[in-house]
Amino acid sequence: MSQSVHSSGEHQPDENRRDFLTLATTAVGVVGAGCALLPFVDSMNPSKDVLALASVEVNISNIPVGQAVKVMWRGKPVFIRHRTEREINEAQEVALNELVDPQSDDARVEKKEWLIVVGVCTHLGCIPMGTATGETRGDFDGWYCPCHGSHYDTSGRIRKGPAPANLVVPEYEFLTDTSVKIG
Amino acid sequence: MSAPVWNNAVVKWVDDRLPVFSMLHHSAYEYPTPKNLSYMWNFGSLAGFVLVTMILSGIFLAMNYTPHADMAFWSVERIMRDVNYGWLIRYIHVNGASMFFICVYIHIFRGLYYGSYKAPREMLWWIGILILLAMMATAFMGYVLPWGQMSFWGATVITNLFSAFPIIGDPLVTWLWGGFAVDNPTLNRFFSLHYLMPFVILGLVVLHVWALHTVRSNNPTGVEIKSPQDAIAFHPYYTIKDLFGMGVFLIFFLFFVFFAPDFFGEPDNYIPANPLVTPPHIVPEWYFLPFYAILRSIDFTVFGVPAKLLGVLAMFASIIILFVIPWLDTSKVRSSKYRPVYKWFFLVLFIDCFVLGYCGKKAPDDYFMGIEGLKVITVGQLATLYYFAHFLVVMPLVGKLERPKPLPASISQSVLKEGANA
Ligand code: HEM
Ligand code: FES
Numbered sequence: 001m002s003q004s005v006h007s008s009g010e011h012q013p014d015e016n017r018r019d020f021l022t023l024a025t026t027a028v029g030v031v032g033a034g035c036a037l038l039p040f041v042d043s044m045n046p047s048k049d050v051l052a053l054a055s056v057e058v059n060i061s062n063i064p065v066g067q068a069v070k071v072m073w074r075g076k077p078v079f080i081r082h083r084t085e086r087e088i089n090e091a092q093e094v095a096l097n098e099l100v101d102p103q104s105d106d107a108r109v110e111k112k113e114w115l116i117v118v119g120v121c122t123h124l125g126c127i128p129m130g131t132a133t134g135e136t137r138g139d140f141d142g143w144y145c146p147c148h149g150s151h152y153d154t155s156g157r158i159r160k161g162p163a164p165a166n167l168v169v170p171e172y173e174f175l176t177d178t179s180v181k182i183g
Numbered sequence: 184m185s186a187p188v189w190n191n192a193v194v195k196w197v198d199d200r201l202p203v204f205s206m207l208h209h210s211a212y213e214y215p216t217p218k219n220l221s222y223m224w225n226f227g228s229l230a231g232f233v234l235v236t237m238i239l240s241g242i243f244l245a246m247n248y249t250p251h252a253d254m255a256f257w258s259v260e261r262i263m264r265d266v267n268y269g270w271l272i273r274y275i276h277v278n279g280a281s282m283f284f285i286c287v288y289i290h291i292f293r294g295l296y297y298g299s300y301k302a303p304r305e306m307l308w309w310i311g312i313l314i315l316l317a318m319m320a321t322a323f324m325g326y327v328l329p330w331g332q333m334s335f336w337g338a339t340v341i342t343n344l345f346s347a348f349p350i351i352g353d354p355l356v357t358w359l360w361g362g363f364a365v366d367n368p369t370l371n372r373f374f375s376l377h378y379l380m381p382f383v384i385l386g387l388v389v390l391h392v393w394a395l396h397t398v399r400s401n402n403p404t405g406v407e408i409k410s411p412q413d414a415i416a417f418h419p420y421y422t423i424k425d426l427f428g429m430g431v432f433l434i435f436f437l438f439f440v441f442f443a444p445d446f447f448g449e450p451d452n453y454i455p456a457n458p459l460v461t462p463p464h465i466v467p468e469w470y471f472l473p474f475y476a477i478l479r480s481i482d483f484t485v486f487g488v489p490a491k492l493l494g495v496l497a498m499f500a501s502i503i504i505l506f507v508i509p510w511l512d513t514s515k516v517r518s519s520k521y522r523p524v525y526k527w528f529f530l531v532l533f534i535d536c537f538v539l540g541y542c543g544k545k546a547p548d549d550y551f552m553g554i555e556g557l558k559v560i561t562v563g564q565l566a567t568l569y570y571f572a573h574f575l576v577v578m579p580l581v582g583k584l585e586r587p588k589p590l591p592a593s594i595s596q597s598v599l600k601e602g603a604n605a
Contacts, residue, residue: 041358044358044359044361044372045357045358045361046357046360046361046362046363046368047361047368050361050362050363050368070459072458072459074362074363074364075362075363075364075365075366075458076363076364076458077458077459120364123343123491124339124340124343124344124491125339125340125342125343125346126336126339126340126461126465127459127460127461145461146461146463146464147340147461147465148479148547149547149548162482162490162491163491164489164490164491
């Protein structure tokens with residue numbers, strides 16, 4: 001085949017045409033198979049009923065200053081902490097360049113006294129301790145993840161340990177002074 | 184390789200149309216096998232036996248198991264308490280998973296020691312690694328099914344590993360979960376895949392044996408079969424030896440099933456899954472511990488690549504690297520029996536894997552074997568370093584530098600010589 005001398009030159013264009021057809025057919029086949037696969041792959045994404053449960057309303061009037069609660073949102077916990085004056089100051093005073101994932105406290109809260117974060121460690125998804133009174137809150141007064149030792153501060157920012165990012169702030173809005181909608 | 188003559192008319196009739204009997208005869212009866220195989224060669228057939236055991240016990244478990252987040256835990260408890268012999272079937276399945284990994288790990292170390300991965304057995308070796316990967320996926324998903332605390336949090340931590348990948352990480356994890364956390368959709372798909380994967384493994388095993396029968400078994404000398412004197416027929420010599428091994432192995436297996444059924448398990452998995460409380464100490468099943476240790480040992484950033492991603496890559500690399508060792512090993516000699524230097528490095532690798540396992544079990548800040556000042560994480564890092572250095576540095580270098588001992592002229596000659604010395 002690799003011989004350059006063909007007895008008749010007419011073979012050449014013919015073979016090229018056949019190669020092209022094979023290639024084009026294969027390409028169409030692959031694209032078709034890919035399209036056929038798509039619905040199956042997508043069926044594994046969150047379904048409509050799962051998406052429909054995407055927001056919750058929480059009454060926060062009964063959370064005293066200095067305490068926090070856990071609520072479920074999209075199958076995972078959300079921490080709502082009623083911060084003390086001291087906790088707010090701690091969160092605001094730290095210099096941004098000291099942070100692993102620099103973010104000011106103002107950018108993470110809507111009202112200073114309420115910190116609302118997803119209670120899932122950004123390392124590998126464990127639930128940090130420190131919400132219930134008496135639990136250890138780590139070296140920075142926020143939360144401590146026992147799985148691999150991540151410490152979060154009073155703004156839910158990562159300060160020490162293997163987690164790469166701050167606790168996620170979910171979308172939320174205060175419906176009234178005593179009620180908040182998460183999601 | 185004469186075609187067998189079938190005397191039974193029915194057998195002959197079938198065989199003329201679909202040569203199943205000829206194939207069986209060819210591969211399980213007359214298959215010429217090196218005559219010097221040691222008991223290290225029993226673990227392949229044992230692994231196959233365990234695979235069949237897992238499929239059978241699994242099918243019966245599935246008849247009583249309910250794959251729903253609210254019911255899974257209690258359906259397993261019902262299997263244990265109310266279903267006739269449910270406890271037996273479940274304990275066979277639970278301990279069978281551990282037995283499967285024991286057999287396969289011994290089988291792999293056997294291959295490493297005797298150089299069974301070298302030409303012409305690369306495909307055979309590759310398929311073996313694919314089987315290992317498929318087993319890991321199967322066992323991981325199976326462990327999620329009883330929906331206890333370890334099931335749930337193990338699933339959470341392991342699926343979260345994929346979030347380490349940039350850009351695609353988070354959508355990928357959401358896709359794996361079918362939601363925004365490990366939940367009922369996750370349990371459902373894991374059950375479906377846990378049912379499927381063993382049959383994929385079965386298919387891979389068929390390919391594995393096909394490749395084996397194409398290139399023939401290696402043996403303790405690493406010298407290929409050169410003449411008919413080097414080999415004996417598989418049946419009855421190795422069928423009987425494999426059966427004997429199976430008897431011994433069953434004593435071992437059933438000891439755990441009947442007398443220490445929870446030996447390999449974590450007590451926390453008898454607490455129903457609670458998405459709001461993480462157990463203080465999450466550990467994977469013993470067969471994942473070395474890999475978990477490698478994952479955790481990377482707690483530093485390199486060139487801006489975050490530790491989390493590096494850890495995940497290192498963990499995957501620790502298995503992927505096995506694919507390329509046929510080319511990393513530069514020695515012309517297969518069997519470590521004739522490799523006075525490499526032999527010792529092999530021993531170090533073997534011990535290294537146990538050290539990694541130990542580190543995976545302990546909390547990173549604990550002290551290694553209680554030695555004051557020696558942190559588990561540090562030892563884990565050193566052990567990880569050796570693991571990779573073994574394949575990337577030791578294998579290529581020792582192969583070039585070492586002077587191997589003289590090889591026997593043939594399998595027969597080595598057998599006769601050992602006989603004379605005895
Ligand atoms: C490659 C072979 C297999 C391996 C390594 C394997 C592994 C496992 C493991 C580790 C568990 C968790 C046991 C526990 O802690 O309770 C499990 C559970 C389970 N497996 Fe398998 N399995 C295999 C094949 C199968 C097959 C073929 C089926 C058939 C449907 C099956 C059905 C189940 C069911 C229903 C459970 C949940 C009940 C329970 O937890 O005891 N497995 N498997
Ligand atoms: S999951 Fe929190 S530190 Fe690893």
